[in-house]
Amino acid sequence: MSDTLDFTITLDEQPLPAAERERVLADPGWGQNFTDHMITIRYSADEGWHDARLEPYGPIPMDPASQVLHYSQELFEGLKAYRQPDGSIVTFRPFSNAARMNRSARRMAMPEIPEQLFVDAIETLVRVDKDWVPTKEGYSLYLRPFMFATTRALGVNQPANEFLFMVIASPSGNYYARGIKPVSVWLSRDFTRAAPGGTGEAKTGGNYAASFAGQAQAVANGCDQVVWLDAIEHSLVEEVGSMNLFFVYGSGPDARLLTPALTGTLLPGITRDSMLKLAPDLGVPVEEGPITIEEWQAGCESGEITEVFGCGTAAVISPVGHVKGSDREWKVGDGGSGELSMRLREELIGIQYGTRPDPYGWVHKIA
Numbered sequence: 001m002s003d004t005l006d007f008t009i010t011l012d013e014q015p016l017p018a019a020e021r022e023r024v025l026a027d028p029g030w031g032q033n034f035t036d037h038m039i040t041i042r043y044s045a046d047e048g049w050h051d052a053r054l055e056p057y058g059p060i061p062m063d064p065a066s067q068v069l070h071y072s073q074e075l076f077e078g079l080k081a082y083r084q085p086d087g088s089i090v091t092f093r094p095f096s097n098a099a100r101m102n103r104s105a106r107r108m109a110m111p112e113i114p115e116q117l118f119v120d121a122i123e124t125l126v127r128v129d130k131d132w133v134p135t136k137e138g139y140s141l142y143l144r145p146f147m148f149a150t151t152r153a154l155g156v157n158q159p160a161n162e163f164l165f166m167v168i169a170s171p172s173g174n175y176y177a178r179g180i181k182p183v184s185v186w187l188s189r190d191f192t193r194a195a196p197g198g199t200g201e202a203k204t205g206g207n208y209a210a211s212f213a214g215q216a217q218a219v220a221n222g223c224d225q226v227v228w229l230d231a232i233e234h235s236l237v238e239e240v241g242s243m244n245l246f247f248v249y250g251s252g253p254d255a256r257l258l259t260p261a262l263t264g265t266l267l268p269g270i271t272r273d274s275m276l277k278l279a280p281d282l283g284v285p286v287e288e289g290p291i292t293i294e295e296w297q298a299g300c301e302s303g304e305i306t307e308v309f310g311c312g313t314a315a316v317i318s319p320v321g322h323v324k325g326s327d328r329e330w331k332v333g334d335g336g337s338g339e340l341s342m343r344l345r346e347e348l349i350g351i352q353y354g355t356r357p358d359p360y361g362w363v364h365k366i367a
């Protein structure tokens with residue numbers, strides 16, 4: 001199979017007028033507004049990937065018996081396009097997203113997509129909708145590639161043989177409307193996100209559907225986000241909301257980082273992976289390993305743990321200020337945004353927005 005396809009381009013004859021688009025870009029919120037176009041590529045067992053199109057953004061006809069609607073055979077990815085100081089546009093590590101989608105695909109018994117076709121699809125959409133990439137500092141165009149089973153069948157013993165891959169794009173401001181103020185987090189012991197042998201390391205919609213009740217419980221307890229603990233002992237810390245976690249021990253030149261290891265129940269974040277490379281280059285050693293809630297609490301109370309942050313594409317780096325559970329509650333550091341968390345955030349954003357050099361080859365030029 002060829003690694004890419006020619007895209008049939010059908011432009012929207014009535015795109016959003018420029019003045020209205022600029023109004024949206026001035027205050028886009030998060031994930032609520034979408035650009036004028038979208039990508040669709042079909043897969044069938046007989047033909048492989050075919051029928052690549054860019055077309056006006058809009059509803060897609062679906063057969064009510066499409067397998068995804070019944071059995072959630074779905075994958076998604078998330079990455080951003082960033083405006084550079086010279087007006088050009090880049091994405092960040094798009095081949096890493098393609099590789100992760102294919103790892104997810106193997107777990108979910110779905111077809112892999114050639115990495116080059118995945119990246120070509122993103123580039124085709126961003127080139128046509130380039131005026132939707134915000135110029136305002138800290139804003140970006142969030143790109144959402146996703147794939148689902150369209151096979152018309154209710155049987156579960158027959159593997160799906162038809163799939164649709166799509167990309168949509170959404171101009172985005174801060175993931176948290178109140179900016180990067182530290183988040184408070186709730187220790188969920190009633191709900192787990194992922195269990196050994198399950199789908200926790202796949203970026204599949206069902207993991208998120210299963211997380212909403214835990215997130216609602218966090219909010220009901222006055223917290224912003226839920227901390228996911230291991231499914232067996234409810235003791236090992238895994239992730240927070242849709243972010244990977246980092247713990248800062250010590251401070252200044254003695255600071256070091258710990259992040260939970262990828263045990264199969266955590267999503268392997270691309271921001272996490274970037275931190276594993278960036279931090280040591282800034283002189284901050286990083287270890288991957290286990291941490292329990294008892295160790296987290298004791299570390300904060302003794303002052304050994306000075307900062308904690310979550311990281312992910314959407315929120316970048318989000319400091320954790322306060323931890324709460326049904327039987328305990330504690331503050332991280334002084335409850336504010338830690339110095340190292342903010343420094344790592346600035347470094348990463350600097351590479352993404354082209355205000356700092358990119359020695360890693362992470363930035364991928366589009367237009």
Ligand code: PLP
Pocket residue numbers: 078239241242243244267268269270271272311312313314
């Ligand atoms: N963990 C979960 C559960 C996520 O949904 C995400 C977001 O994609 C992440 C971690 C962070 O991953 P990334 O840095 O690739 O965005």
Ligand code: COI
Pocket residue numbers: 078079242312313314315
């Ligand atoms: C991310 O890109 O960081 C996300 O996980 C997005 C989230 C809304 C699922």
